[in-house]
Structures are given as structure tokens and as C-alpha cells.
Amino acid sequence: MSDNKLWEGSTPFKEKSHLFKYRNWLADNRNIYFNSYEEIWQWSVDNIGDFWESLWDYFNIIAHSPYKSVLETTTMPDFKWFDGARLNYSEHIFRHAQLEQSAIIFGNEQGDYSELSWKDLKKKVASMATYLKSIGVTKGDCVVAFLPNVPEATISFLAVNAIGAIWSSTSPDFGTESVIDRFAQIKPKVFITVDGYFYNGKPHDKTTVANNIASALPTLEKVIVLPYLKKEDVSGFPKDFIDIHTIFKTDGGELVFEPVDFNHPIWVLYSSGTTGLPKAIVHSHGGILLEHLKYMAFHNDVHKGEHYFWYTTTGWMMWNFLQSALLMGATIVLYDGSPTYPDFYKLWAFSENVKINHFGTSAPFLVASMKNKIAPKNNCNLSSIRSISSTGAPLPYEAFEYVYKNIKSDVWLCSMAGGTDVCTAFVGGTPFYAVYPSEIQCRALGVSLYAYNDDGQPVVDDLGEMVIDKPMPSMPIYFWNDPNKERYKASYFEHFPGKWRHGDFIKINSKTNGLVIYGRSDATLNRHGIRIGTSEIYRSINKIDTIEDSLIVNLELEGGNHYMPLFVKMKPTYKLTDTVKNQINGLLKKEYSPRHVPDEIIEVTDIPYTISGKKMEAPVKKILLKMPIEKSINIDSMKNPESIDFFLQFAKQI
Structure with missing residues (x-):
């Protein structure tokens, strides 16, 4: 943590924010007065029922029946929010429809570009909704999609949602078995698929994969195909499919919204499934609606008419999160393809062309840009961007400084962290606070989050487990096929009974109220009794230009012995030499401690990642401990499965 302030919003910036307006609204409508963000946060977690009810009123939620109570019990995971209320998420999207203005802007690495007006979006959603109802899809049925990040995915989701059905999606870079492992659990009635996609300038035909997936889902009654790779040619699919464009050409009539219970499923997301069958995580219609309204307004400060972008695929929860910018009347910006093809300036040039206001990406993308020494501010006009959001992994100190030196000096950098589990961020940005290197600005409103030590006590200015001790509306309502909530309880509530242990290792700064995340706690390096966050290791290694990537684990061996190997991927044309090893060890000892120095440094050709872009530290550790x-x-959960071969062989030597 540092006193080096990188950015702070001006008075006009703060006073134009949704959070400033909400603070005034609380004063006018609740007679509650606050002088700082921390005061608002403290009130929101001390009075969670009052806080979430205030959002219901502030955002003027459209309810087709009233709620009996805001929250029946605060006991987790047995809570129930806004019991009795009936509403529809898509209805809240379309109350912002602005006829001829753009709802969606789309681009891809092939150079395709299109805009979809609110009027045309509503028309196509109505056509899809009418078609789905005509083939017997009703409230509670599951519709699954194997699609890239294209407008057709958003249209299909909004249509599924409008009729009260349940959505679930994966991206076409998933393997066949990986998709089947996910979709087979929820017994879908309709499968919407693509014929292929482009990535890094290469076509990837997925016709055979899509047919195999469909064949493995016996509950399917219809397959809908988007001809994206081959445009008009869909000859590789069975005769009983329907082209999605045929549906869009039909007149769907008036778009009708089916009210559902607040706690009715909105979608099914999946854990990464790195060590077994992915958990099918079910979120509620109303919980996601309230949570995303809160986050988009108060933590991202998204305004009507702004262009909101996040680089994501349909297989990452950030795709679901991105759709919610429409709740604010913003235009969502979609991009399909590699973020670095043909070079690292691709997304920044795209941002200039479409005038993005909020630019969302992953921490690894910013780190890779930093290590490749690109300076977008010298090549692109980024004057439209007023915030850059980052998630997916801890953003290191140097990457914060890199953004302000090489991308934009007057931008609001909103690092955030949450997860698929809640489809939002527990911690993130606030327009009321300054930005400091390596720190996430705040705990989000309504998130009663603390750092717990091993004794289960909250600590500040010290490392601890991220724990949430009160319910949030966007916590899962259940896992699919988990009737007694046994897997659900085991996933979050066993370590600290009745409290949500998320699995991140954090420190809360008592001076700034910001937070630093040190990596996953299940990958924490317990070095002779001293806990070390993996992000500390990576922060030092990121300073070495010749290293492209790295992964570290600590193995607890028999007899109280430890073995902490560091695996590094060198940049092309570079090799791991004794000089590089000495540089690594010297940096770690100088910047941290001798305990941070690995026992061995090993060169690898690649670092294992999940499809959603997370380093696979815990699975590698299990492999090296010779677990089955x-x-x-x-x-099938891996982005680069061939990378694991080295570790399987290396384990035999330990």
C-alpha cells in the first residue's frame, strides 16, 4: 500500500455522480445524512434491510405484486429477499428504450462493425420471445447458448428472460465435454449455437462440436443456429434446426414481459470446474436486478447514453454483468476476437473509434500491455474514456502506475473483485475516494466484508481471509441438483459457520479504507508458518522484462518439509539463465523477505490457465503433491490444456 495518490475525482466529477445524488436522496427521503463514503457503507451493512429497501424505492422498481418483507432472516444461506414481489429484469432494461439511439455497438477482429438501435433490439427480442413461446418454452424452462460475444447473444438472453425462462451460456472456445458437463446438469429445452468463430486471425469451425453437444443433451427440443463463421452456410447442421435470422425476420408483435417471483432463477453460471464437475450456480431475477443497479450506478457511475465496454466472452460472468449497463440506459459495446490481434493496440483503437466511456478489461491484459511496453496514449485518442475497470486477478502496484503513465493520466481506475458466485464485485470503485497503487478503493455498499484472521476475528492492516458476514441479494439462491444445499454450504459456509468465506487473501487499509487482494487463499504460500500472497511474488517478477509469465506454489511435504518451486515462462528469444534467476531472487529478498525466495526456479513453455483466464495454482499444487x-x-476447464503436461512429468521427480 502506498501514499502515492494517482487520481482523485474533482468536485464536479463527484457531484455529477449517482452516488452523490443517492446521498442527497437519503437525506431528503429518509432523513439520514452522511459526510463520507465510509459512513454510507457502514450504514448499509449495519442496516441491510433498510439499505436494500431504499434501493427498491430509489430505482423505482417495477413490481407486479408487493413484497411481504425485505429480508426474512439474516441467517446464511437460508435467507429470502423481497418475498412475494413479482417483477421482470428485461422489463427494467426496456424502460430505457430510446427508439433510434444505439443500444448495442458491435465490432470484431475481422473488422465487422454494426449498431443496433433500441427500437430494433426490442423488435428482435420480441421476435425471439414469440418464437420460443411458440415451441413450448415457458417460465422455468432452460435455454442454453454456445455463442461468441455478439448481439445475437444479448438478444436471445433478453428474450429468454422476458418470458421467465432461465438462461445459461458458454463461449465457443470451450471444449465439447466441458460444455456438456455444464449444460447437461440443467436439462435445457433449447440450444442456441454458433457454427464457429475467429480468434487471432484464424477461423475455428465448431459445427461438429455443436452437433456433438446437441446429441448429448436428450432434453433438447430445438436447435437454433447462428451462421457466424460461414455467414449463410449452415449445411453442416441437422435438418430440423432453425436459422436465427429466420426468427428475427418474423413479426413478434408487442414485447410482453412475464412477471416472476423475486427469487425466480434468472440464469445459471458455473464454477471453473478445475477439479471436478462445475457447480451450477443459480442467481435470482430480483437479486441480480438490485445488485447490478447498485453497482452500475454507485460503483461504476454509468449514465444514460454512455458507451459501456467490457472485454469478455459469454463464458465469463462479466458478460452477464455487461448486459446490466442497459439498466442505466447506456449503450453496451461488444467485441469478439483476440484483444491483441493483430497487436496490443487493437482494443484501444477500437475504443477511439466507438468513443467508449467506460473501458472494462482483465488485470492480465493490463499487465501484459505493461510488459510489452505499449503506450496507447501515444497512438490513440482516448479522451472519451473516463473510467477503466479491471478484474479477474489482482492488479499489481506497477500496473496501476502504468495505466496513468501510458494509457491516460486523468482516468478513474476502478479495480474490482468478486466472482461468478455472486455475479458482481464485493469490492470496487467509488467516485468519492482517491486511487492508490495496488488498492481497490472500497468495500461495495451493502457488502458486510471483513478480513478474518485464523481465530475468526476481523483485522485491519493485516492479512486475512475475505469474509462476508451478512447476506446479499445476489448470493446464489441454490446450486442446481443440490436440494439440501449441501454443496452450497460446503462451498462457502464451513470454514466460518454461517459466514461466507470467499477464498481470497486480503488486507484492509485503515488509513484509506482501500483493500489489496493477495491472491486466492487456497493458493496461499504457507512458508514455515508465514503466509505469503502469490500476488507479492508476481509483483516482483513483473518487473523483469525478459519474463512473460509465472506461477508459484508451496508444497507441504512429509516431516514438516516445504518445497516452493517457481515456474517461469520466458519471452520469445529469451532463456532462463543464472543471471535471471539471481535477478528474481534478489528482487524478492530486497522487496519482501528471504522467505519469499523460491527453492527452485524452473522454465516452462506455458502457464496453465482456466478458460476464464485465472492461473491454476491450486490444481498445479495438487498435481505436484501427486494427488490423482x-x-x-x-x-476441459483449461484454456491451454497442453501446458499441464510439463507439471505431470515434473511431479514424478519430486
């Missing part, structure tokens, strides 16, 4: 491969890792 089927209990260590799920190959």
Missing part, C-alpha cells in the same frame, strides 16, 4: 489426476484438475 481426476481429483487435481479438469482438463
